[in-house]
Amino acid sequence: AQSVTQPDIHITVSEGASLELRCNYSYGATPYLFWYVQSPGQGLQLLLKYFSGDTLVQGIKGFEAEFKRSQSSFNLRKPSVHWSDAAEYFCAVVFTGGGNKLTFGTGTQLKVEL
Amino acid sequence: NAGVMQNPRHLVRRRGQEARLRCSPMKGHSHVYWYRQLPEEGLKFMVYLQKENIIDESGMPKERFSAEFPKEGPSILRIQQVVRGDSAAYFCASSSMADTQYFGPGTRLTVL
Numbered sequence A: 001a002q003s004v005t006q007p008d009i010h011i012t013v014s015e016g017a018s019l020e021l022r023c024n025y026s027y028g029a030t031p032y033l034f035w036y037v038q039s040p041g042q043g044l045q046l047l048l049k050y051f052s053g054d055t056l057v058q059g060i061k062g063f064e065a066e067f068k069r070s071q072s073s074f075n076l077r078k079p080s081v082h083w084s085d086a087a088e089y090f091c092a093v094v095f096t097g098g099g100n101k102l103t104f105g106t107g108t109q110l111k112v113e114l
Numbered sequence B: 001n002a003g004v005m006q007n008p009r010h011l012v013r014r015r016g017q018e019a020r021l022r023c024s025p026m027k028g029h030s031h032v033y034w035y036r037q038l039p040e041e042g043l044k045f046m047v048y049l050q051k052e053n054i055i056d057e058s059g060m061p062k063e064r065f066s067a068e069f070p071k072e073g074p075s076i077l078r079i080q081q082v083v084r085g086d087s088a089a090y091f092c093a094s095s096s097m098a099d100t101q102y103f104g105p106g107t108r109l110t111v112l
Helices: none
Strands: A002-003 A010-014 A020-021 A024-026 A031-036 A044-050 A056-058 A064-068 A073-078 A087-096 A109-111 B005-007 B010-013 B019-024 B030-040 B044-052 B055-056 B065-068 B075-079 B090-095 B107-111
Touching: A002 A087, A002 B019, A010 A020, A020 A109, A020 B030, A024 A073, A031 A064, A044 A056, A044 A064, A044 A073, A073 A087, A087 B044, B005 B090, B019 B090, B019 B107, B030 B075, B044 B065, B044 B075, B075 B090
Parallel strands: A010 A109, B010 B107
Antiparallel strands: A002 A024, A020 A073, A031 A044, A031 A087, A056 A064, A064 A073, A087 A109, B005 B019, B019 B075, B030 B044, B030 B090, B044 B055, B065 B075, B090 B107
């Protein structure tokens, strides 16, 4: 079955430290991959996306993600976290051939310690 | 360029009433999607519409829920005879083609 897994429900990092949020998917082909961020009481903001091509993609707010086909992963990274990055992060996938609906992971809540 | 607009932002209904949620897509976007975020459950796809057509409603509950996207005006998600379990945040997203979706701020529905 097609699925998206974010294994870390909560992550706490110190401001200025590096960050990596994990995302894995289960699918026989390469899907379209997205990372969204949600601040409390707000909607979802697109951070970055991968459709094809260069497997390292740059997004907004200093985030990047790397697609690794062999590991079915699309991990989100940031070299130095800012307190304003505290939010919930969602990995989302469009499984090609199944319409354009997004399948979301369960989210990772990021807390930033000052 | 205005983003995706949703109204109301907060909606309170008593059990048995109807809830109407509105979504105006980004300018130039003709594809609209509705998602629901239930407490402790994450975001789930409900329905995908283009102007005057439902493309995919595989995530819609079979009863009480309906959606439309008329030729003129916003997309409407309608929930009839609401129950407490319908309390959730409902998000609309839009896209220009069937690709990147941009989300609105959501409507938070509370059923008393």
